[in-house]
Amino acid sequence: MSIKTLFFAAIIILFFYGLFTVGFPFLLAFFVAFLIDPLIRCLTKKTKMKRIFAALLVCTGITLLLLGLLYFLITRVYREIVALSKVFLSFSIEINMDWLNNQYLDFLQKIPPQYNTTMQEITKTLLGAVQNLVSHLGSYFFNLAAAIPSIFLQAIIFFLAFYLICINLPTINRNFMKIFDPSVHNKVKSVLIKLNNTVFGFVRAQLIISFLIFCVVLIGFLIMGINYPSALALLVTVVDILPVFGTGSVMIPMAIYYLLIGKTYLFWGLLAHYAFIVIFRRIIEPKILAENIGLTALSTLVSMYVGFSLVGVIGLFLGPFLLIFYQALVKVGIVDIKIKF
16 A cells, blocks of 8 residues: 555545544534435425525424424433432432441451451442542533533534535535546545445434334333333433443443342343343344445444544444445445555
8 A cells, every 4th residue: 555545544534533523513414414405306396496495495394393303302301310310319318228238247247357358448449439430420410511502502503504505515516526537526426425325324224223222121111110211211222322331331230229229120120121132232233234334233343442442432433434435435446455465
């Protein structure tokens, strides 16, 4: 591989990294604009309406739909999260602390004396870990509250960019193609088509998987009679997207909580439900990914994990996107790497 190729590869990676970080509102606006562009073109063709009016009409409808859905989710989940927070605040009251203390003292008396010091050190370490966890959670929610003005600004930028891109998308496409030599226009179009299909396929696959996981989790919570099922099912679904955490990081602590307050049937029910979700995901994920983007479950998982390890949460999307982009370049012959000995 030549130095020129490596240089362009580095530029492309940096460009996409900036696009997924600083330029994320514009990237999201482009994504939604491409998604609804067939609807705008269809409306223009059927009604003979100018594109600017058709784009404004469709964009306004999509905006109202998104705002309505967001309002419903926020109000619904907010009520359950508030109620759920009250449960966590009363956690120490519901648990019989005297009983736990007596059990702990009885345990210390039963073990050999030479291990008492070690056990006390372990207990001290665990308590310190819990204290650090509470401190980090407090810092996280504080930072989240401090980021609200920035999120609001990015939302405004997204909607403005969304309207402008929808109106001027044909012009943007023409200007983009002018960057390249006419002799490679067909290859560039092939890459864009492949990229468009696979990116939309990847997002569609993740939405389908997340929706199915949410439904399965919610049904299980409703059957077991767990309080605040919608908020907890949404939390499990969001955490399930992260390859490092997974559903177990929510459901296992929930099971332990119910064990501590004496509801052993919920403890075993949650463990069984967690095992079912893991098996269910392993069954549906390869099929859904293969049908939508052509990437294997292993390559998708590796790209997501490597991206997450290198650049954080943004890497969950940047990793698979770069893999898809590389495959598109290989397919049209722009990149041809062969190792020789």
